Amino acid sequence: xxxxxxxxxxxxxxxxxxxxxxxxxxxxxxxxxxxxxxxxxxxxxxxxxxxxxxxxxxxxxxxxxxxxxxxxxxxxxxxxxxxxxxxxxxxxxxxxxxxxxxxxxxxxxxxxxxxxxxxxxxx
Amino acid sequence: xxxxxxxxxxxxxxxxxxxxxxxxxxxxxxxxxxxxxxxxxxxxxxxxxxxxxxxxxxxxxxxxxxxxxxxxxxxxxxxxxxxxxxxxxxxxxxxxxxxxxxxxxxxx
Numbered sequence: 001x002x003x004x005x006x007x008x009x010x011x012x013x014x015x016x017x018x019x020x021x022x023x024x025x026x027x028x029x030x031x032x033x034x035x036x037x038x039x040x041x042x043x044x045x046x047x048x049x050x051x052x053x054x055x056x057x058x059x060x061x062x063x064x065x066x067x068x069x070x071x072x073x074x075x076x077x078x079x080x081x082x083x084x085x086x087x088x089x090x091x092x093x094x095x096x097x098x099x100x101x102x103x104x105x106x107x108x109x110x111x112x113x114x115x116x117x118x119x120x121x122x123x
Numbered sequence: 124x125x126x127x128x129x130x131x132x133x134x135x136x137x138x139x140x141x142x143x144x145x146x147x148x149x150x151x152x153x154x155x156x157x158x159x160x161x162x163x164x165x166x167x168x169x170x171x172x173x174x175x176x177x178x179x180x181x182x183x184x185x186x187x188x189x190x191x192x193x194x195x196x197x198x199x200x201x202x203x204x205x206x207x208x209x210x211x212x213x214x215x216x217x218x219x220x221x222x223x224x225x226x227x228x229x230x231x
Contacts, residue, residue: 059218109179
């Protein structure tokens with residue numbers, strides 16, 4: 001079964017850090033780009049970051065550039081998101097999503113999604 | 124950044140009726156990079172349509188996508204009870220993916 005399982009969310013104070021993880025199974029992880037997409041409570045979807053199959057190409061939304069770092073470990077079939085200098089507006093459900101090609105900039109659609117991990121930034 | 128505007132915001136229909144959802148882009152979008160998703164309460168989004176008109180694996184043929192340039196449409200030919208949900212369009216351009224604000228299809 002193709003599956004993505006996120007973990008690492010929680011309640012964190014503004015300015016602090018958090019690291020999210022996504023464990024993949026059921027497909028050849030190192031063939032595909034991977035992304036993080038978030039959804040604030042009651043709101044729509046926002047792309048956060050993407051990484052190519054070999055980590056050779058990476059991109060970020062302007063809203064998180066300079067604060068978040070995406071990475072992957074193909075040996076562990078895992079995707080990560082290091083989030084620093086967190087703000088209240090980063091509060092959201094963070095989804096891990098599989099791209100449909102190896103190069104993240106060729107991703108036309110996100111064809112597999114995890115169930116998400118909730119990040120709440122509040123004092 | 125390309126902005127996607129979906130209409131209507133809410134669509135109230137009965138099971139068996141046809142649903143037509145619109146997604147308009149602020150500038151031309153490559154059809155290869157236009158997708159539609161369905162999201163039910165408490166669930167992750169599910170890919171329905173990619174490349175503007177290709178159904179994803181396992182998606183029933185009552186779902187169809189069409190359009191090009193700046194105007195795209197998702198059509199559900201006959202609504203089933205499980206189709207009542209929120210639908211999002213999504214595009215890729217200028218190194219960024221953006222989503223529309225969503226259309227809620229509710230039971231009338």
